[in-house]
Amino acid sequence: MKQLSSVNDFVIKFANVNGTGSASANNLFAKALFRMGLAVSPKNIFPSNIQGLPTWYEVRVSEKGYLGRRGGVDIALSVNPQSMAQDIQDVEPGGYFIYDNTKPLDLRLLRDDVTIIGIPLTQICNEQYQDPRQRQLFKNVIYVGALAALLDMDFKVLTGLVEDQFKGKEKLVLPNIHALELGHHWVRTNLECPIGIRVETRERTEDRILLDGNTALGLGALYGGATVAAWYPITPSTSVVDAFEKYAKRVRIDPGTGRRNYAIIQAEDELAAIGMVIGASWNGARAFTATSGPGVSLMAEFLGLAYFAEIPTVLFNVQRAGPSTGMPTRTQQSDVLSCAYASHGDTKQVLLFPSTPKECFDFGALSFDLAERLQTPIILMTDLDLGMNDNMSEPLSWDDERRYDRGKVMTEEELEAGTEFGRYLDVDGDGICYRTYPGTHPTRGSFFTRGTSRDEYAVYTEKGEEYEKNMLRLMRKWETIPEHVPAPEVVESAHNTDSAVLYFGTSEASSREALDYLAEDGIHMNAMRIRAFPFNNDVKKFIERHKRVFVIEQNRDAQLRTLLMAEFEFGPDRLKSVLCFDGTPISARNIRKQIKGHLQGGNVTPLHRHTAARGRGEAS
Amino acid sequence: MSYQIPRFRHPELPVNDLGYTKADYEGSISTLCAGCGHDSISGAIVNACHEMSIEPHKIAKLSGIGCSSKSPTYFLGNSHGFNSVHGRMPSVVTGAAMANRELLYLGVSGDGDTASIGMGQFAHVARRNLNMVYIVMNNGCYGLTKGQDSATADEGSASKKGDPNPFSSIDLCGTALQMGATFVARSFSGDKRQLVPLIKAAISHRGFALIDIISPCVTFNNNAGSTKSYEFVREHAEATGTIDFVPLSKEITTDYEAGTVHEVTMHNGSTIHLYKVDENHDPFDRRSALNTMEEYRANDTILTGLIYIDEDSRDLHDVLQTSQRPLNQLDETDLCPGNKMLENINASLR
Numbered sequence: 009m010k011q012l013s014s015v016n017d018f019v020i021k022f023a024n025v026n027g028t029g030s031a032s033a034n035n036l037f038a039k040a041l042f043r044m045g046l047a048v049s050p051k052n053i054f055p056s057n058i059q060g061l062p063t064w065y066e067v068r069v070s071e072k073g074y075l076g077r078r079g080g081v082d083i084a085l086s087v088n089p090q091s092m093a094q095d096i097q098d099v100e101p102g103g104y105f106i107y108d109n110t111k112p113l114d115l116r117l118l119r120d121d122v123t124i125i126g127i128p129l130t131q132i133c134n135e136q137y138q139d140p141r142q143r144q145l146f147k148n149v150i151y152v153g154a155l156a157a158l159l160d161m162d163f164k165v166l167t168g169l170v171e172d173q174f175k176g177k178e179k180l181v182l183p184n185i186h187a188l189e190l191g192h193h194w195v196r197t198n199l200e201c202p203i204g205i206r207v208e209t210r211e212r213t214e215d216r217i218l219l220d221g222n223t224a225l226g227l228g229a230l231y232g233g234a235t236v237a238a239w240y241p242i243t244p245s246t247s248v249v250d251a252f253e254k255y256a257k258r259v260r261i262d263p264g265t266g267r268r269n270y271a272i273i274q275a276e277d278e279l280a281a282i283g284m285v286i287g288a289s290w291n292g293a294r295a296f297t298a299t300s301g302p303g304v305s306l307m308a309e310f311l312g313l314a315y316f317a318e319i320p321t322v323l324f325n326v327q328r329a330g331p332s333t334g335m336p337t338r339t340q341q342s343d344v345l346s347c348a349y350a351s352h353g354d355t356k357q358v359l360l361f362p363s364t365p366k367e368c369f370d371f372g373a374l375s376f377d378l379a380e381r382l383q384t385p386i387i388l389m390t391d392l393d394l395g396m397n398d399n400m401s402e403p404l405s406w407d408d409e410r411r412y413d414r415g416k417v418m419t420e421e422e423l424e425a426g427t428e429f430g431r432y433l434d435v436d437g438d439g440i441c442y443r444t445y446p447g448t449h450p451t452r453g454s455f456f457t458r459g460t461s462r463d464e465y466a467v468y469t470e471k472g473e474e475y476e477k478n479m480l481r482l483m484r485k486w487e488t489i490p491e492h493v494p495a496p497e498v499v500e501s502a503h504n505t506d507s508a509v510l511y512f513g514t515s516e517a518s519s520r521e522a523l524d525y526l527a528e529d530g531i532h533m534n535a536m537r538i539r540a541f542p543f544n545n546d547v548k549k550f551i552e553r554h555k556r557v558f559v560i561e562q563n564r565d566a567q568l569r570t571l572l573m574a575e576f577e578f579g580p581d582r583l584k585s586v587l588c589f590d591g592t593p594i595s596a597r598n599i600r601k602q603i604k605g606h607l608q609g610g611n612v613t614p615l616h617r618h619t620a621a622r623g624r625g626e627a628s
Numbered sequence: 629m630s631y632q633i634p635r636f637r638h639p640e641l642p643v644n645d646l647g648y649t650k651a652d653y654e655g656s657i658s659t660l661c662a663g664c665g666h667d668s669i670s671g672a673i674v675n676a677c678h679e680m681s682i683e684p685h686k687i688a689k690l691s692g693i694g695c696s697s698k699s700p701t702y703f704l705g706n707s708h709g710f711n712s713v714h715g716r717m718p719s720v721v722t723g724a725a726m727a728n729r730e731l732l733y734l735g736v737s738g739d740g741d742t743a744s745i746g747m748g749q750f751a752h753v754a755r756r757n758l759n760m761v762y763i764v765m766n767n768g769c770y771g772l773t774k775g776q777d778s779a780t781a782d783e784g785s786a787s788k789k790g791d792p793n794p795f796s797s798i799d800l801c802g803t804a805l806q807m808g809a810t811f812v813a814r815s816f817s818g819d820k821r822q823l824v825p826l827i828k829a830a831i832s833h834r835g836f837a838l839i840d841i842i843s844p845c846v847t848f849n850n851n852a853g854s855t856k857s858y859e860f861v862r863e864h865a866e867a868t869g870t871i872d873f874v875p876l877s878k879e880i881t882t883d884y885e886a887g888t889v890h891e892v893t894m895h896n897g898s899t900i901h902l903y904k905v906d907e908n909h910d911p912f913d914r915r916s917a918l919n920t921m922e923e924y925r926a927n928d929t930i931l932t933g934l935i936y937i938d939e940d941s942r943d944l945h946d947v948l949q950t951s952q953r954p955l956n957q958l959d960e961t962d963l964c965p966g967n968k969m970l971e972n973i974n975a976s977l978r
Contacts, residue, residue, distance in 0.1 A: 287690075287712075313712065
């Protein structure tokens, strides 16, 4: 058997039972690799459940610095008999299957093209610990120690990390280091180390950080000046407000009085959450909510009000697999259409698509400037993969000279001086009108905000021509928006080519990697990453200058492609789809396979077969 | 269509302490049906705000959808208004109140807007004890869609076209009490003597103040057989007592017999005097208030007046400990921790 062999290049998948503390141990493993200077991308694949169901944790290490999901599993570490049969099947030929051999392996599961490594984890635990919870928790730490030996990791990095993680809880440091040593020692004594796959210290991480997108978003809201957060708990968005609160408690509480420069309200539902955001924003505070697909559906009516009455509104949508409850702990980019046209009547909403934690922070803070400048909802579209997984990212930074852009707000002085005020009067020609905060002036500048039609002075009217005029002004405003939102990013191939790919958000890393694979095969493609909707005109030009354009996205219905077709009036032949919607992040190998499939003909595959085939993909 | 009331007034209209006449508190002319109870309530709001010398622009009036929710256009024309989404006024007020604690928040809703589509938000805004006045213009029917029964229509009550309502009614005062409201009152649009001081007391209360005001719909629900008609309410209403509102700066001039009067000092320093009728009713005790309401209901009598007040109410700002300076007045220097802290955070993530 030819064993897989590599340095700093592999995918390991941990198979655990959820609720056993495995995620923190697996995270310890990933972070140790990161501290060894390696490009690492951990992905937690967990069930919608608190305790007892199978859960997986995938860690990819890449010598070339790829951060997306590669596809395939080189090493499986199995401590969950429930999923063992499948876990061993998932290993690439030549790969490694590590398991707890306290109980012998079912012989029917054996594969002769995989190296099977048994470590008596339960036995070691039972000999060392009496308390059942300790046995459960330390078993995870023991296998991390074992892996350190098998992969030739720098053990000092692991112990240093444990010391850092339990700063302030020193009592926990030694027991954890002891557990690491137990695993490490057992492997060193009983097995040949390292295996064919091993790691070496590098300097690949530079100044980068390992951070989840939701924490970055919470920090973005804090730096962006949000003072009111209203939300309803929903996976995978909950940790956005948790992070906002954590840091607000550090820096927004007056040490003298204990008074807080923020208000967080856990609402009774998502309708109330967005209502509170709209009320606070109407009254001149910066406010936001965080939710996921089902929450956006509930917020749809209010989003129409905010669009029509032109109230700044910031909504962070951490997408998950729908429709309905779908797979609530799995990732997708499947709310593109429901958010772009959220609400009834003619509505269009501004979308931002970050693809890294750094962009979550930057776009998160920017959302508040945009919402107030454009006086409309800003929906930031992230997803579970980016939001809840630790992603390697550029460090966060803030320009201390930066001032918030509060948009067009008429002041008491201007009103006093007799400046004409009409809430929906377009004085600058950009479709954006001046607003006043309630309580500004005793006799001037008050107006009635409403979801019903009104004239330029906010007086109710059902005159068709007034209504039309207003709707056209909203369209004029819409047309200025591409100037304000993040522009698309283009990556030109070194070779002349008439083929290109378009992607957004978390499809970026895997797409870039897939393009490298394709280039190795002689297929060269230009690439564009879309970062916002409405689309910049450069997107149109980019599509037009290529013969073949693939749109890569993580949903079934090719929603971004539909949006591009609708907004630019492209015919269906213009854009081909590369899709993944099984709830796991799209992988580079999957993208390569789909693009090659398209290029090798089969363009006339009937739609239903075409769609069905995509769902299976490869062992993505 | 909406109209402006002509700004043509008697030259010597009385002015309040701020120098404003009552006209400064009025709004556009009403487009509701002639005789609609809601217009009397609008008038009572104008009187209360004028007499209390509240700066009109320091009030924010918010509503949902329905006839009642249209009415904020018809009073306080110098105040910002917000006609929001059906049943969702409470959440909009909650956000607004968090943004600026210095304004007075006047929520106006109807029985459909509150007891049906908005029941959830109504319950939760009461529970959070948001500092606001919540006025329900309660006519037991959906006026704008031509008279369907609402959830506050009494069982057996019949509207103009309808059969007797087969469902039990929702008592908003009872609901508010159970949800933790700290000021609960009921009144009748036809009784301005009671309504104006109640509104003043509600404004002075720090916390959630509900006034459920029966306000007959002259077009669809003012017929014989309806328990929300002018005639029925006049015959069946009984007040908890009378109420006087004494602003902070005024001396108490009325003299009632000692022993029957409860003096309550409100949060803003003003006082209300309660003259009780029913010895068994203790308006400072939630359980007594609930019991009294149930008893009157059992006797087919509508209990009006101040039903419950919690003098030690802690509002949502107290609970959340928000800064005394309104959140909407804070800027970068107050809110943004700067790059230095980010560098520390970055370091902790390596």
